[in-house]
Amino acid sequence: MTGALPSVELARAYLSRVAEPPAPALVAFVALHGPQRAAALIRSGEVPAEVAKVTTARAEIWRPDADLRAAAAVGARLVTPEDDGWPAWRLLSFTAAAIRGRADAAEPVALWVRGDPDLDVAELTEQSVAIVGARAATGYGEHVSADFAHGLARRGFTVISGAAYGIDGAAHGGALAAGGRTVAVLGCGVDIPYPAGHARLLDRIAAAGAVVSEYPPGTRVGRHRFLVRNRLIAALAEGTVVVEAGLRSGASNTAATARTLGRMVLAVPGPVTSAMSAGCHAMLREGEAQVVTSVAEVAESIGRIGGDLTVEADAPVRPTDSLDPRSLRVHQALHERTGSSPEQVSMEAGIPLGQVRAVLPMLEIAGLAQRGDTGWRRRSGRSVPSQAEGGGPITPTT
Amino acid sequence: MTGALPSVELARAYLSRVAEPPAPALVAFVALHGPQRAAALIRSGEVPAEVAKVTTARAEIWRPDADLRAAAAVGARLVTPEDDGWPAWRLLSFTAAAIRGRADAAEPVALWVRGDPDLDVAELTEQSVAIVGARAATGYGEHVSADFAHGLARRGFTVISGAAYGIDGAAHGGALAAGGRTVAVLGCGVDIPYPAGHARLLDRIAAAGAVVSEYPPGTRVGRHRFLVRNRLIAALAEGTVVVEAGLRSGASNTAATARTLGRMVLAVPGPVTSAMSAGCHAMLREGEAQVVTSVAEVAESIGRIGGDLTVEADAPVRPTDSLDPRSLRVHQALHERTGSSPEQVSMEAGIPLGQVRAVLPMLEIAGLAQRGDTGWRRRSGRSVPSQAEGGGPITPTT
Numbered sequence: 001m002t003g004a005l006p007s008v009e010l011a012r013a014y015l016s017r018v019a020e021p022p023a024p025a026l027v028a029f030v031a032l033h034g035p036q037r038a039a040a041l042i043r044s045g046e047v048p049a050e051v052a053k054v055t056t057a058r059a060e061i062w063r064p065d066a067d068l069r070a071a072a073a074v075g076a077r078l079v080t081p082e083d084d085g086w087p088a089w090r091l092l093s094f095t096a097a098a099i100r101g102r103a104d105a106a107e108p109v110a111l112w113v114r115g116d117p118d119l120d121v122a123e124l125t126e127q128s129v130a131i132v133g134a135r136a137a138t139g140y141g142e143h144v145s146a147d148f149a150h151g152l153a154r155r156g157f158t159v160i161s162g163a164a165y166g167i168d169g170a171a172h173g174g175a176l177a178a179g180g181r182t183v184a185v186l187g188c189g190v191d192i193p194y195p196a197g198h199a200r201l202l203d204r205i206a207a208a209g210a211v212v213s214e215y216p217p218g219t220r221v222g223r224h225r226f227l228v229r230n231r232l233i234a235a236l237a238e239g240t241v242v243v244e245a246g247l248r249s250g251a252s253n254t255a256a257t258a259r260t261l262g263r264m265v266l267a268v269p270g271p272v273t274s275a276m277s278a279g280c281h282a283m284l285r286e287g288e289a290q291v292v293t294s295v296a297e298v299a300e301s302i303g304r305i306g307g308d309l310t311v312e313a314d315a316p317v318r319p320t321d322s323l324d325p326r327s328l329r330v331h332q333a334l335h336e337r338t339g340s341s342p343e344q345v346s347m348e349a350g351i352p353l354g355q356v357r358a359v360l361p362m363l364e365i366a367g368l369a370q371r372g373d374t375g376w377r378r379r380s381g382r383s384v385p386s387q388a389e390g391g392g393p394i395t396p397t398t
Numbered sequence: 399m400t401g402a403l404p405s406v407e408l409a410r411a412y413l414s415r416v417a418e419p420p421a422p423a424l425v426a427f428v429a430l431h432g433p434q435r436a437a438a439l440i441r442s443g444e445v446p447a448e449v450a451k452v453t454t455a456r457a458e459i460w461r462p463d464a465d466l467r468a469a470a471a472v473g474a475r476l477v478t479p480e481d482d483g484w485p486a487w488r489l490l491s492f493t494a495a496a497i498r499g500r501a502d503a504a505e506p507v508a509l510w511v512r513g514d515p516d517l518d519v520a521e522l523t524e525q526s527v528a529i530v531g532a533r534a535a536t537g538y539g540e541h542v543s544a545d546f547a548h549g550l551a552r553r554g555f556t557v558i559s560g561a562a563y564g565i566d567g568a569a570h571g572g573a574l575a576a577g578g579r580t581v582a583v584l585g586c587g588v589d590i591p592y593p594a595g596h597a598r599l600l601d602r603i604a605a606a607g608a609v610v611s612e613y614p615p616g617t618r619v620g621r622h623r624f625l626v627r628n629r630l631i632a633a634l635a636e637g638t639v640v641v642e643a644g645l646r647s648g649a650s651n652t653a654a655t656a657r658t659l660g661r662m663v664l665a666v667p668g669p670v671t672s673a674m675s676a677g678c679h680a681m682l683r684e685g686e687a688q689v690v691t692s693v694a695e696v697a698e699s700i701g702r703i704g705g706d707l708t709v710e711a712d713a714p715v716r717p718t719d720s721l722d723p724r725s726l727r728v729h730q731a732l733h734e735r736t737g738s739s740p741e742q743v744s745m746e747a748g749i750p751l752g753q754v755r756a757v758l759p760m761l762e763i764a765g766l767a768q769r770g771d772t773g774w775r776r777r778s779g780r781s782v783p784s785q786a787e788g789g790g791p792i793t794p795t796t
Binding site for chain 2: 140143268277278284285293346352
């Protein structure tokens with residue numbers, strides 16, 4: 001390998017195009033070498049087989065300058081793990097999920113963000129709810145989606161969705177009507193208005209929040225990419241509300257990922273005669289989601305998990321200081337030497353099992369709990385890196 | 399006390415009028431002395447203060463012959479705990495509830511039953527589901543009620559309800575349309591068609607099942623009596639489905655009693671915009687009911703609890719022989735010497751807490767579990783009296 005290393009921004013822009021996400025091998029390679037050296041190594045082909053396997057087809061395409069210009073042309077920028085605005089806290093969940101053996105769990109190598117540069121993604125998603133659901137929504141579903149989004153936006157929540165027709169569009173619209181913040185996560189480049197009928201809506205979202213994608217400019221939509229995008233929606237939000245969903249729908253997929261990442265999943269019931277509510281009812285019946293019927297219930301459910309675990313920027317804190325009372329009870333119910341099942345923790349802490357299941361991964365990320373062969377154990381905690389210090393444990397700054 | 403004792407039938411007919419149900423003191427007094435002697439003692443005023451308190455106002459009214467004639471005039475008869483057709487298995491739940499400190503838990507001293515004498519109440523309720531809900535139901539609620547009742551009746555379930563307008567009427571109608579069996583439990587005498595607009599419906603119910611009341615002929619409806627009636631609906635059915643209910647409604651009351659009696663409670667979701675579904679959603683949110691959206695789900699939920707615990711008539715059996723796999727696992731998770739909480743049992747048995755809570759009281763009734771200060775303990779089991787042998791532990795035959 002010869003020649004000067006590219007800048008971090010150029011390196012990350014290149015890395016965002018070099019493999020189809022999610023690409024755990026690429027993320028690990030970047031964590032090992034840093035983005036600049038990793039980019040140079042990939043470009044010259046000096047990579048291990050696992051990395052070559054996901055990068056070979058695109059390693060020769062070097063066009064980060066052009067991509068950054070294309071982004072700038074639509075008011076977008078590249079946000080990297082090295083930036084203050086990187087939502088490290090949310091995306092670290094992927095690392096926790098990967099530790100738990102989820103092979104496809106990989107954080108993005110960068111995010112393309114269209115919107116006001118003063119409004120960073122970390123801040124936007126700090127208090128946030130994803131509202132997702134069917135494209136072929138009913139009038140009832142669209143009404144509830146807009147109504148919930150409106151009420152949550154008024155309470156200060158950022159509404160995250162996928163800009164699709166149906167539930168997604170109604171959610172963004174409801175948040176905008178309340179003068180609130182909203183984030184659209186796309187399965188294509190941020191310079192591509194998709195769906196075409198939502199071009200004007202996407203402009204309004206960019207002006208009031210952000211349009212986000214891990215795909216470089218010009219990337220076309222694809223069925224696979226919607227599923228990959230869904231995992232990002234689940235990760236960026238504190239909790240996910242499924243308003244309407246058929247059985248085995250994209251929204252159910254987002255909800256499943258949210259559960260894997262330790263996020264609260266909420267489902268809105270509807271008429272049992274409606275196929276568009278069947279997915280929500282199935283989740284409720286299987287205990288995979290909590291029922292919610294109002295904005296107040298969503299705020300209560302989301303607010304009591306996770307949100308208070310967010311670390312303050314610029315100030316390392318003792319992790320237990322930032323625990324909400326419920327998370328603290330879960331932490332106290334764990335033992336240092338013997339493992340506990342979530343059921344045992346639920347009993348000891350007197351907290352519903354579903355909430356314990358949501359809290360434990362958050363404690364794990366905070367270094368306050370550890371999952372082992374015998375169950376969950378308490379850890380005394382460590383200082384969590386603040387956002388100003390950059391990335392997470394496997395994504396060092398360079 | 400002088401004179402010959404009345405017949406059991408006359409004694410029970412008198413006892414059904416002598417106190418406003420539920421009357422635990424009266425039931426205990428009858429269990430102690432037998433119905434004939436108890437009737438004579440009450441009539442002559444030779445009773446302890448607790449019994450006098452509930453019987454004084456009516457002790458002098460001796461009209462069992464007239465009541466039996468009034469019943470016969472509308473095709474009704476008196477069914478007593480001494481009869482084969484007494485649904486002892488279901489009504490014993492009140493005894494279990496009373497043991498657990500529920501002061502108002504008292505089985506009826508007799509049931510007035512309008513219907514085919516060849517169709518006894520024990521048989522009618524052996525495989526049964528209560529479908530209850532709001533009088534001011536929506537079109538959606540009435541549709542679901544009729545649809546569920548139709549499907550459950552076709553699967554052999556008797557549909558039990560309260561003959562009210564709205565959800566109740568739709569449930570009876572659905573069962574009748576399927577050519578199935580249905581039972582109406584009234585809060586007034588069986589000779590009074592209430593509500594008046596359902597006189598024709600009540601005739602059809604009596605022809606296809608039974609119209610049942612613990613109130614003697616001529617008793618008028620009263621607000622208090624609907625709540626007392628609701629406890630009987632909950633007791634007679636294996637499980638209760640709430641189709642539509644406002645917050646703090648009669649249906650919620652029936653559901654609460656069903657839970658107390660260890661019965662499965664199921665709730666049908668509906669639009670979150672409908673006040674008539676708010677009670678169902680509240681139960682789901684509080685974990686007080688399981689969500690159901692189809693006949694198949696109701697049959698599955700009801701079928702797996704309780705039903706298989708029913709003992710065969712005419713043949714004492716080892717209680718554990720009749721346990722379904724789930725109840726057996728709950729039984730096996732109990733310990734003989736140390737008490738367990740339902741949560742511990744849920745963990746050990748790997749069965750959801752709600753189902754454990756439903757199974758434990760059934761095991762208690764079957765003599766296979768005992769609740770004490772330290773929790774639930776296993777009992778090795780005893781032979782359960784068959785229905786042919788008559789009543790339960792505190793209602794001896796005379």
